[in-house]
Amino acid sequence: MTDFSAKRRPQHGAGQDSIDQSLLERIAAGERPALxxxxxxxxxxxxxxxxxxxxxxxxxQEGINDVMLVVWEKGHTFTGRSTVSTWIMGIAYRKGLKLREKSKRWSDRFKAADIDDWNEPFLPSEKPTDEVIMQDLLARALRQLSPEQRAVVELTYFHGYSYQEISAIAGCPVNTVKTRMFHARAKLRTLLPKLGADGPYK
Amino acid sequence: MNHETANGVLPWYANGTLADDERQHVEDHVHACLTCHLELKKEHELHELVRASPTVNLAPEEGFDRLSRRLDDDARGGRSAVEQLAGAVERLWGPLSTLSSATRFSMAALVLLAFAGVLSWRTIPPPVVQGDPDYFTLSSEFKSAGSELDIVFADHVSERELRALVTEIDGSIISGPTALGRYRIRLTDDAVDEAHLSDLIRTLSHDERVRFAGPSFAGEETAE
Known part of the structure; x- marks a missing residue:
């Protein structure tokens, strides 16, 4: 039978997790080089x-240091119930949403546009290829999703996490993850109508 | 497995993270259901598209230096009042970066005016001495960020050529490209003097692979 499924990204392997765990143990012991x-x-x-x-x-960039500060200070509390990667991405998820919310409050207060409107306009210097156009469309389409939906899409398609892992990262039930993905896919289907129409990006 | 259940987990079937039994159930369903078969095709394309989407590549060292300073401050048992004020300004400036340049400029000007007002009320302004190194005008030469420079490469330069040039000048990319294509380069030799940096910038400015080369200014953000 044909296997339609993709290969998992190597960064999630058991070998990688044991490397991460040993680094985390050294971090918990206060070793700055391990951090x-x-x-x-x-x-x-x-x-x-x-x-x-x-x-x-x-x-x-600010968020990365916030995340790593938590890793440095709370590394000793890691219990191993999830992989280190899932634990760190969970911290990043919460920090990212907080930073976004804080930034949005400021832009609302000063009547500025939403941060998602501040992305660089697409300014090709040469005639863009189909791939470039499709990437631009994707970037715009992703900006139409909520941050929580974007996170599920990114964690699934780019980082290669399972829905159970995403549930642990986002701190929500598995069904919420599936629902967010369902709505994200529906929106993306509308915003990227050429997807799957006639082969890759045609 | 019914259609809704199978359809709902297709993204994770496509990324290869379903457990064996669940994967088998989805596979059986996909073979029998034309809708899911077509949907899976879209899933694979979306998967490829997201994975191929550009990633911002920045060198981690600068960020780690900032984190280290933060940890050192904490280890010393807190920061001085000046450092705390600087931190507060930095934290404040982050959210303000979402505002337009004009708004930020106006706000900065108002804060500076208010600050200047308080200072002129509280203290007698010091006399301005010609040649005072702390006195800057718009025509003054800004203090550069030492061994760092900014480069915009010519359009025809490939990534390999770009990296070769950076290696030639014994440097490394620490950030970029910005929206305008500007890279920040740090020279390996930290002790490089201003004369050497000026010579290097002059040489680079005549290199056909370079559209622009100039010193990086201390504290200037690289993101446009």
Whole structure:
């Protein structure tokens, strides 16, 4: 029988988790070099995830340090009920939503546009390819989703987490994860009508 | 497994994270259901599209330096009043960065005016001395961020050529590109002097691979 499913991303393997766990044990013992190693290992992942939630690079960068400060201070409380990656992404999820909310309050107070409207306009220097256009459409479509829906989409499609892991990251029931994905897919289908119409991005 | 249940977990079937038994049930359903079969095709395309979406690539070192300073401050048992004020301004500035430049400029001008008003009320202003290094005008030369410079590469430069050039000047990319294509480069040699940096910038400015080269200014944000 044909296997339609994709391969999981390697960053979630058991080997990776045991490396993360050993780093976390050293961090709990106060070893700054272990924190540096974990920081470097997670930097791009967190930057992308937090950027997707907050919509701002500055907030995403601030969020990474907020997350890593929690890892440094609370590393000893990690019980191993989930993978280290799920635990860290859970912290990032909460920090990202808080930062976004704080930023939105400020923009509301000063009657500025919503942060999602502050993304750079699409300004191609040459005739854009189909792929570039599709990526632009995707970026715009994702901005139409709620931050919680965007997080589920990003954690599923880019980071390769299972719905049970996303439920642990977002701190909500599995059915809520599925519902968020259901609504996100419905919106994306409307906003990306060419998807699946006649092969890739046609 | 009914249609709704199978359809609801297709994204995780597509990313390969379903448990074996659940995966088998979905697979059986997909073979029998044309709607889910077509839906799965879209799922794979969406999956590929999201995975191929550009990732912001920044060097983590600068961020870790900031975190280290924060941890050192905490270890010392708190920060000085000046550091706390600076931190508060930094925290305040983050949310303000969502405002338009004009609004930010107006607010900054108002704060500066208010601050200047308080100062002029409380103290006698010091005389301005010609040649005083702390006195800046718009025509003054700004203090550069030491061994860092900003580069905008020419359109035809590939990523490999870009990295080769950065290696040639013995530097590393610490941030960028911004929306305008500007990269911030840190030279490996921290002790590089201003004369050397000026020579390097002059050389780079004549390099056909470079559209713009200039010093990075201390404290300037790289994100546009």
């Amino acid at each position: 540096h190693e974990l920081y470097v290992n997670y930097y791009q992942r967190l930057l992308r995830f937090l950027y997707r939630i907050t919509g701002q690079l500055e907030l995403a």
